[in-house]
Amino acid sequence: MSAPDPRDIYSTLDLALRIGDLMLSSGAGAADVAATMLAVTHACGLQRIDADVTFTELSLQHQPNLEEPASILIRRVRRRPADYAELIEVNRLVQDLIDGMATRDGARERIAAIDSADHPRARWLITVGWGAVGGSLAVTLGGGLVVSGLAFVAACGIDLVGRATRSRVPLFYQQTAGGLLATLVAVGAAATQIDADPSLIVTASIIILLAGIGLMGAMADALTGYPLTANARLLDALLATVGVIAGVAAGLTVAELAGADMGHVEPGATGLAQGSVMTIGAGLAAAAYGLACYAPLRASTAAACVAVCGQAIFLAVDGFSLGQTWAAATAAIVIGTISHGIAGRVRVPPLVLIVPAIVPLLPGVSIYRGLALLAEGEDGVLDLAAAGATAIALAAGVILGQYLAQPIRREGSRLESRLAGPRLAGPLLKRVGRRGRPPIGPNDA
Structure with a gap:
């Protein structure tokens, strides 16, 4: 040879x-x-x-x-x-x-x-998509129509700033500029006394900036035996997060100098009606995120369904007063498990469904609360630490969900191949015996 x-x-x-x-x-x-x-x-x-x-x-x-x-x-x-x-x-x-x-x-x-290849979607549609992510996240946080509109504007501005600076400045400064821009939009709303909660605008923008950080990939590398790559990704994610914190902190300083009341974020009540609206907002945010990242419509729709399930699980677990970290971890496990099963049916990798579905659960609330407390001279370190714990829980939960889904799916396929009874949809799969013959049933002689 x-x-x-x-x-x-x-x-x-x-x-x-x-x-x-x-x-x-x-x-x-x-x-x-x-x-x-x-x-x-x-x-x-x-x-x-x-x-x-x-x-x-x-x-x-x-x-x-x-x-x-x-x-x-x-x-x-x-x-x-x-x-x-x-x-x-x-x-x-x-x-x-x-x-x-x-x-x-x-x-x-x-x-x-x-x-x-050039993308079939116009660039302005992508900017509108990011704006829709911001507006939908504001709904998830309990904001009204005005807050969602301002969050839409802030998210569009973040995308335009990122596009203008992507090839010129490091990611840290891009994140800082995005955080500052979003906070200034909220400061403007507070200064004009618009009937809107500025803190929700900032929080929605923080979540958008966190969405582009590859923390989940870093956790996957750490858990699968690639420590050097994991450390590099974690350092990159840390710098990007610090950039967001720096930008928002600078904006809060401007708000303090201007005498604008930024308020404290309240994610909304968890009653049935409010929870339903927040769940729908999570689904819309996931769909918009997928479309903004050039995912096809079928994948964005599937990601929205997964996000709705994840948000519902998060609200249910959080209602038992177990803490947001446990709620986020549980929701992430469900998201990872469901995505693994749905991805094959919509013909996309699970990553295309998982990342958009995780976005509404990112700890923007804890980061804003921590920064607001620090700006007031109080201790906000615990809130920032809680944000880090939630982010790690989300990443680890998604990966655990993927591990759980693989044997479930494999055993489900084996069980399906052994079923000889009627099926509600799809062709009947006949089980073949060890020697290539159909199995002998009770009525066969």
Whole structure:
């Protein structure tokens, strides 16, 4: 058997690295990225591959035997906003490669087209989508029509500022500018004595800024044996969060100098009627977030359904006075479990459903309360610590939900394959015996 052409080897490695780059920049965990790259190389006929994933770099090494030198390719990971349309197309491409429905050269053409394709949605629609996220989050927090409108304006401004500065300044300063802008919008509302709670506007904007932080990917890396990548992601998330805190703190200082009363955020009552409105707001926020990240309509709709379930669980557990950390963890476990089962039916990776569904549960309330207390000279450290605990609980809960969903789904498939009774929908799956024959029933002789 002749050795493979070096050009074929490098072509295969390059394809796998391009796929890994798109996945990692979309928030996928290092373990998932490494496993996908290995699956791509194996599908293209290469064995004995070692994959290494860090926060800023991907590398693949191929050495067929000890007598030959290793072929190593390294690719720098580009920082860019999450693009679920690209992630879904990459996921489909990898599946086609594994199923033998795509060749390596055809896959290289497809990945190049995915990376360079223009989005069908106009950029102003994406800005409106982010505005809808802000307005919906204000509803989730218990805000009225005026508060939702102002949160919409603040979220649109955050997106425009982020787009203008993305390629020029580090993420820390982008987050600081976004937090300051949102707080200034709230200060303006308080100064003009509009019938609106400024604290809800700031809190909704904080949640939007937190949504782009890859804390869940960092937790996934820490739990799956990638400590270096996890530390890098955690440091990046910490700096981004500190940027939000710095921006909001600066805005609160402006409010104090202007004599504007920012108030204290009240997330809304948890009665049946108010809870229903907050749950609907969570679903709308998740759908809008998915659309703002270029997810297809079917995925955004599914994410909204998952978010509604998660918010309902959160409100139910929080009603037992167990604390928001336990409520967030329980809701995250449900979100992770449900998303794993629904993702296959809507033909998207679970990540496309999980992240939008988690957004309404992010601890913007605790961060604002902590900053407001610090601005008044009181102790707000406990609230900020509670925000960190809630964020960690959300990330860990989602990952635990994914682990729980895998055996449940596997055992459910086995049970379905063994059922011989009637089904309410879908074709009847006949179980095949060990020797390839249908099982003998009680009426067979």
